[in-house]
Amino acid sequence: MDSYDASESTPRQSTSSRPEDYFIGATFLQKRLESVRKQTSFVPTPPRRKIPHCSLLQEDVDLQKVAFLLHKQWTLYSLTPLYKFSYSNLKEYSRLLNAFIVAEKQKGLAVEVGEDFNIKVIFSTLLGIKGTQRDPEAFLVQILSKSQLPSENRESKVLWTGWFCCIFGDSLLETVSEDFTCLPLFLANGTESNTAIIGTWFQKTFDCYFSPLAINAFNLSWMAAMWTACKMDHYVATTEFLWSVPCSPQSLDISYAIHPEDAKALWDSVHKTPGEVTQEEVDLFMDCLYSHFHRHFKIHLSATRLVRVSTSVASAHTDGKIKILCHKYLIGVLAYLTELAIFQIE
Amino acid sequence: MDETVAEFIKRTILKIPMNELITILKAWDFLSENQLQTINFRQRKESVVQHLVWLCEEKQASVNDAALLDIICEDVDLFDMKQFKNSFKKILQRALKNVTVSFRETEENAVWIRIAWGTQYTKPNQYKPTYVVYYSQTPYAFTSSRLRRNAPLLGQALTVASKHHQIVKMDLRSRYLDSLKAIVFKQYNQIFESHNSTTPLQERNLGLDVNMDSRIIHENIVEKERVQQITQETFGDYPQPQLEFAQYKLETKFKSDLNGSILAEREEPLRCLIKFSSPHLLEALKSLAPAGIADAPLSPLLTCIPNKRMNYFKIRDK
Numbered sequence: 001m002d003s004y005d006a007s008e009s010t011p012r013q014s015t016s017s018r019p020e021d022y023f024i025g026a027t028f029l030q031k032r033l034e035s036v037r038k039q040t041s042f043v044p045t046p047p048r049r050k051i052p053h054c055s056l057l058q059e060d061v062d063l064q065k066v067a068f069l070l071h072k073q074w075t076l077y078s079l080t081p082l083y084k085f086s087y088s089n090l091k092e093y094s095r096l097l098n099a100f101i102v103a104e105k106q107k108g109l110a111v112e113v114g115e116d117f118n119i120k121v122i123f124s125t126l127l128g129i130k131g132t133q134r135d136p137e138a139f140l141v142q143i144l145s146k147s148q149l150p151s152e153n154r155e156s157k158v159l160w161t162g163w164f165c166c167i168f169g170d171s172l173l174e175t176v177s178e179d180f181t182c183l184p185l186f187l188a189n190g191t192e193s194n195t196a197i198i199g200t201w202f203q204k205t206f207d208c209y210f211s212p213l214a215i216n217a218f219n220l221s222w223m224a225a226m227w228t229a230c231k232m233d234h235y236v237a238t239t240e241f242l243w244s245v246p247c248s249p250q251s252l253d254i255s256y257a258i259h260p261e262d263a264k265a266l267w268d269s270v271h272k273t274p275g276e277v278t279q280e281e282v283d284l285f286m287d288c289l290y291s292h293f294h295r296h297f298k299i300h301l302s303a304t305r306l307v308r309v310s311t312s313v314a315s316a317h318t319d320g321k322i323k324i325l326c327h328k329y330l331i332g333v334l335a336y337l338t339e340l341a342i343f344q345i346e
Numbered sequence: 347m348d349e350t351v352a353e354f355i356k357r358t359i360l361k362i363p364m365n366e367l368i369t370i371l372k373a374w375d376f377l378s379e380n381q382l383q384t385i386n387f388r389q390r391k392e393s394v395v396q397h398l399v400w401l402c403e404e405k406q407a408s409v410n411d412a413a414l415l416d417i418i419c420e421d422v423d424l425f426d427m428k429q430f431k432n433s434f435k436k437i438l439q440r441a442l443k444n445v446t447v448s449f450r451e452t453e454e455n456a457v458w459i460r461i462a463w464g465t466q467y468t469k470p471n472q473y474k475p476t477y478v479v480y481y482s483q484t485p486y487a488f489t490s491s492r493l494r495r496n497a498p499l500l501g502q503a504l505t506v507a508s509k510h511h512q513i514v515k516m517d518l519r520s521r522y523l524d525s526l527k528a529i530v531f532k533q534y535n536q537i538f539e540s541h542n543s544t545t546p547l548q549e550r551n552l553g554l555d556v557n558m559d560s561r562i563i564h565e566n567i568v569e570k571e572r573v574q575q576i577t578q579e580t581f582g583d584y585p586q587p588q589l590e591f592a593q594y595k596l597e598t599k600f601k602s603d604l605n606g607s608i609l610a611e612r613e614e615p616l617r618c619l620i621k622f623s624s625p626h627l628l629e630a631l632k633s634l635a636p637a638g639i640a641d642a643p644l645s646p647l648l649t650c651i652p653n654k655r656m657n658y659f660k661i662r663d664k
Contacts (some may be wrong), residue, residue, distance in 0.1 A: 247637050250629050266600065
């Protein structure tokens with residue numbers, strides 16, 4: 001993936017056609033297939049992206065809720081648009097999902113020893129987690145364990161959390177009718193069995209489809225560069241990369257941590273275009289890191305697989321795991337992930 | 347008795363510490379029990395020595411007897427397991443009051459020590475013991491990690507009990523004691539005798555594409571052979587000792603071949619921490635050049651690990 005052809009059309013230029021003819025689900029997929037056939041399977045990354053800046057909308061942002069999204073590891077999925085989802089039915093959804101979970105667990109499909117069936121499901125909106133006004137409102141689903149004890153002060157324990165969002169999702173929003181709600185990025189924290197049960201309910205109820213969102217080395221490099229480019233008052237974490245070397249018979253992992261100030265100095269020296277990050281700059285930044293490493297160890301990191309990048313802004317793993325550390329750039333990080341999710345759906 | 351012999355015996359006995367004197371004299375078995383009983387060992391050392399030399403003269407000690415005494419002194423100097431164990435235990439108990447110390451001697455002059463740590467006020471925690479393996483004929487001991495508070499005390503106990511001057515932590519860590527031993531005692535290249543390494547090309551699985559131009563194939567073979575040979579020279583033909591990781595703390599300036607202007611004005615070095623991890627690190631490193639992932643020869647920073655007996659490094663610009 002070293003060459004990028006600027007003349008490739010990106011998926012967001014796909015045409016929207018025949019919005020009136022939708023059958024549930026099937027037609028949506030048909031439409032997707034059509035637009036896919038028109039494109040190649042090239043990496044649809046633009047040659048440049050805006051550096052994330054502090055951009056929470058001037059809305060009623062619940063900083064408490066936003067803080068709780070940070071410093072947690074989330075597993076990423078892409079999600080196709082939800083059919084006939086309504087923000088005014090959140091209480092109803094809570095009730096239905098609750099019943100579904102209890103039924104599934106009693107069926108013995110996902111029984112964990114000692115599990116408490118006394119749970120509470122809460123759907124709530126996450127205000128301010130969007131890129132533009134056109135983006136649908138993000139919402140949060142939480143599974144809490146209902147305390148058996150009569151004492152009111154006992155706080156319920158959160159067993160599982162998942163949230164749905166869409167940041168700068170115009171390319172997807174343009175292509176769907178009003179019956180659909182586009183929240184292509186889904187993040188989950190909790191056991192996989194719970195994620196599977198909740199996923200099943202959403203798929204049945206809103207005719208949507210979840211797909212694990214892997215992040216390839218190319219996008220990890222972009223993230224590393226963009227997050228290094230972010231202005232930080234102080235650094236809370238070292239900048240670190242993890243490579244997996246495909247040698248046999250033994251596996252080898254190489255972790256390369258660089259002091260965040262030094263990483264920033266390197267980036268500043270590479271960076272030319274104000275306010276933006278270009279493909280060339282990302283490549284040069286990574287090449288500098290490779291060459292510094294090669295000078296010492298004579299190993300070509302470019303021949304190995306980048307699996308994890310970690311900065312003070314966020315850390316991401318190729319398996320589709322993310323941890324956001326900085327509230328200032330939360331939207332910026334989510335914007336990139338939304339882009340990846342949309343690409344996976346299309 | 348010869349003057350020189352008398353002098354020699356006198357000097358030899360003077361070197362013996364008072365607490366060992368009787369043991370050695372008994373082991374020497376030159377002076378009889380009765381004779382030894384006539385000596386008042388509580389006198390000043392010079393007086394004791396004088397008395398002993400006089401007894402030797404009476405019995406007409408020969409050069410051979412003197413030489414035997416010398417050997418016995420050397421022998422005791424080397425290592426007294428009982429004394430080591432007592433001393434070690436005493437030091438820990440004096441400091442902590444609550445500590446459980448157990449010993450097990452194995453072949454190869456190794457003593458395994460198990461220590462369960464407590465404090466002045468709490469009982470020893472038997473679930474988190476520290477293990478130490480001390481090879482008495484060498485100046486090396488291996489400790490299991492999990493030591494923080496008690497590391498200095500353990501170091502002190504080992505040093506004093508083994509009659510050394512100081513203890514220095516080596517930058518070498520692994521989960522495999524045998525590998526550590528192999529590296530520390532430089533035994534890893536004795537495991538296998540080197541055999542004929544010029545195996546004909548067909549036997550090595552190079553996976554060439556048969557449709558390729560024969561000239562390219564030839565060049566590839568030449569290069570592959572070169573890499574194989576260098577790898578073999580560096581790592582040897584024998585199985586590598588098993589290490590799980592190597593860590594490098596780098597503080598070196600950035601010097602790029604790509605673009606001379608990057609970070610050109612920056613005086614400060616890049617502060618990096620590089621960690622290699624693998625179930626079998628040295629074997630993995632050995633396979634890098636043949637796989638085309640690394641140049642051959644591999645960097646000496648990596649190949650020196652067994653030789654330097656280190657897997658933690660700090661590298662700075664010279």
